[in-house]
Amino acid sequence: MLFGMKFTGISEIQAAALLSGSLLLLALLFLLRGRRRKLVVGTFPVWTMLLGRSRVDFRALFALFFEMLAAAMLCLALTGPTLRGTTDRRQALAILVDQGVTSSVITPRGTRLLVWSRFADKVLKKIPEDVPVLVAGAADHLDILAGPWASKGEARAALAKLETKPVMSMPMQAVETACRALSAWTSSREPAVLYIGGEDELPEAQLENGCRLYPVGLRAKVDNLAITGFMARRTSGFGRGYRLFVKARNFASRTRKTRLSVYSPSTVFGSEEVSIPGRGSIERSYKLDEEGGTEGRLAAGLQGINGRPADGFALDDTRYAVVPKGRRIKVLLVTQGNLFFSKGLAVNPAVSLETMAPVELKKLSTGTKPDVVVLDDTAMPKKYSGNMLLFGPNAAGSRFKLGKEIKNPVVYSWNIEHPLLRNVRLSSLEIEKAKPIQAEPGDKVIASDSNNNNLMVVRDDGKEKILAIAFKLTDSDLPLKIAFPVMLANFTDWCVKAETSLNGREVGLGTFQVVDNGTGSGPVTVRGPGGLNVDVVQRAGGPSIFIREPGFYTITQGKNSYTLAANFTDKSVSARLARPLRRSDGTGEHIFNIISERYGSRKGKPDRPLTKILLLAALSLVGMLWIGHGTGLFH
Template sequence: MNLLSALNLLWLIPLCGGIIALWMLRLKRQDVTVSSLYLWRDVLAPTQSNAPLQKLRRHLLLFLQLLAAFLLIFALARPFVYGQAGAGGAIVVIVDSSASMNATDVQPSRLAAAKEAAKNYLDREMRLGDVATVIAATAKPSTSLSFTTDRGRVKQAIDDIAPTDTIADMPGALALAQSLIGNGNGARVKIFSDGAFGPDAQQRLSAITLGGADVSMQTIGAKSADNVAITAMDGRRDPVSGEYEVFVNVENLGGRPHEGTTLTLLRDGRVIDSRSLTFAGGSQSETFTGPDLTQGGLITARLDGLKDDLDRDDTASLALATPRKRRVLLVSSGNLFLERGLNIDPDVVLEEVAPSEFTASGKGGAGYDLVVFDAFLPKGALKPGNYLLFNALGPQSTFTSAGAPSEEATQIIDQDRTHPLMRYVDLSGLALAKSPTLQLALWAESLAETQAGPLVAAGEHDGARVVGVGFDLGDSDWPLRVSFPIFLTNCVNWLTSTGGLGPASPDSIAGTVVSLTTPPGLSSVKITRPDGKSDWVSAPPDGGVALFDQADEVGVYQADAGASYHHPFAVNLLNKYVSTLTPESHPELTRAPSGAPVKPLHLQPVRSEYWTAIAAAALVFLLLEWLVFHRRV
């Protein structure tokens, strides 16, 4: 037997001492003169016990009072014993707190309903000796609680899960659960979600085995959810007029009529246009132009007169930079696709040289905002700068050759749709006549992949910012697709963002990393969120890119660092899959436990407390004392 609060036993001294003192004190009686003591003899005998500090007599009431006092103080000391319990009965509760879980088709929200369902599940399924933990499924799944037998702590961790506007990385949440439960024998994984994991999640979900764990999912949400959403927004410079064109696409994803809904466009908080929406065919696209958009600014699209089940996708914003010219050098033996694609951007001043001329000049791209290499790489390391590489393999590139390319045709099977370079770039179905065999550089991030491996990547290394495409454009149909000039424009904007200050792209998707270009001399940048809370991020002392990875709320953020650095940046949802709100059950997530025998993952000490039982016993003795006293009276 051990005590958590042994010092509380000291309360026995004053409490029991006080009870005994009360029993020993003489009762104060009033003196009254009478004519005779004959009739009072039977009354005089008990008065002798009232003499001060007489010997204490044994009495049932005294015993009951002392026993009740001891039990109450002993309960305050919180006695407990140690035991051992196997973590084979592990429970992992996964609660989806992504953007779609903010929908109000289930009152007060899907997230609140998921939390309540998770706590009810623990009340039913968590037995004595079981251990449990909680994972919040967001763009970056995490857990704030180690395995514990304390059901109250687990419920509190569930209540502490905050809503976000990100897209749930459920494969990542399951991978985290797998790392916690090991082989999974005897473990239970319970998921509470509406199933909006994105179109690319199913294959990754099937690849996670979770050993012999019992996996199941409770779907949250109503099938009749109603939502109207801004699913796309972009701003591009018109190559003729030089003015910005802002494109906004709105979709009615619930099917119910929404008469009276208007799309309002604002620049720096001021309304510049408003248009009625009819949703013919379920969607409506609007393009905005005019002198108010010439110099860019903070552009916001807003749905007015609308009442639906999700408000996170009713607004979207773009931080359009002030137009500036960018000098781009194309090093190629002749590539009409690249030449025409780069010239579409009115801010690009393009010059073209042959590889031999580039080598002979010895300038290495000095004086240019961006250098594009086509099937060529100079010898030695790339100088600090910005580079776009097409079919240029080597140690300076994002790719090196890992063997001869296969003559079999292949297709793009996966892409990172959240990276600024892949903004509105759809590579699905992109065909390649040959399948290159490439090795991704350790410092590069894959953006698009075939079954053979990465094919498009980006990264920074030794002061060089590099985007690499690992195949010959002539071996694909990409130059004939709309996504090709969009990709080139994204590359120019992303790579040359170091020439100006502020956000590296017009907007970012909630849950992704935001890049901010900073001048020399700054040590940190203050980020003010849409809700008014502040964060600080480190900035390179010599200038460069500061990264902010806590953009989990849609809206306009402010980046500040002194009087000379004040830039807004926008974070949007813009995801039709999430905004659809139709719950998905994901049968691939329902897995029965394997037939292997249940073995504890490990034994851990378990503390069992008895203060509640002892306190209840004290109350019983107090009741008994009350009954004995009143029977005597």
């Protein structure tokens, strides 16, 4: 199919070869004319009277052009071109099949993608043979598999290529792209786009370029269960291990029974039948001993009671996590005998504490640098660089500009999403006085009072992490609150990236993940779920992998290796699967009436064979050339 024409004669390749040969021959003949015999005459003035003195043989070039045109027309005529009737052009059709992550849902008739492909095949059977069709998979972008001038056979073959992608679908963007493609490539005046997927949010609508959208929401709801939380907290005292917390949710309206298991490759920490009420959740916790300072791989999963899958959408039924290997965090406390700090820091079992008086700070740069320095209202020398907690105006003033002292500030807002304030409650904190901290570009304010005076500011420039607090510990009742040791533990863990949560090395499906660990020691190799090699691609951020399946990904570069846990974490999708369809009947049968209406009757002009017209035009041109040469028109 080319320029709205179909060809019934010799193939396009044969025609192209014939045309190339003809044009080459004509060009050779033209060039050989330049080497024509010489006729030396003494009557040249008479010849110039007859022919003129034209040095450039324009007329010969014109002749060559017309000869080539005639050859091209003859070759085109041999291909048997037929101009398609206007009916086909007007009724070009794009069939988009959702191949986002929800297309993997298993139904009694197979996966959703299979059901949708079969439906698309039924649509193809209903439309006439000569309707131009575009077939594409729609996920986060449009993936055109056939068309826009594909035959029905090509379109069916393209449907077999559809495969689920671990990304969320963006239907509207896909539809708009398809509309533009149909308008640009087919000159259709009324192209139609059929979007086959599991959702029915798309409206049936007239879009740009005269394009008409027909969405088909084709699915049944899924009584979806999911692991929505999986985390660990260290148990008190270093070396004693973790406490695992698991949360399972039932998105369906009726109560579901399922089996909840938490396990590592070598140990089952728990496996029990649970009953989860409709639209409710359950939580369980398990004890996990530390495994000798190495990375541990954990999984929490839901299975059916009878050994079958818990539900049709398996991606959110299992959650994977990596337990980072533990190590001691060296903390240097600079204080004049404030025991609150030493006791508060000791709550984190990983902390190895060393205490120093403020006058001894000079030694700091000469000795081994600690992981974290905690300064109790003591200024830190400018030359020191490292992670530090600057508690009190004197300490904070060594790295930040401070405002005028304020009395009895009340913490009005604090950022509970920030790792430093995880599980920290500051609402009832009493502060006698403070000097507000002026944040610079790049700094994050994590706590402030009602007058927007910054009370806690974080600075993280990649080299050092600083938490500055605008008031002295002893000017507040913070030491008396549980928030104090939790915040200290959060800070020490945050500084050394020792996440107490299991989600520290968790990545989402359908994303690219940079896998260069920065050591620069050789190429990066990645093994994914099942021990299979994963292709490493070069992207702007560095060597990356595409997270296609949930599970563990082990990244190795030289002697270094680490593990990522990949999970499906989009709760909105998990919830949406359990919702009933809002509008359509769920069978898509209504679309066949539309197809019958659009493609049942043949209107417009019929196909027009062009062979005779082209032959006539070519022969006319040859005749004109003959006369032109005979009369000297081209001489």
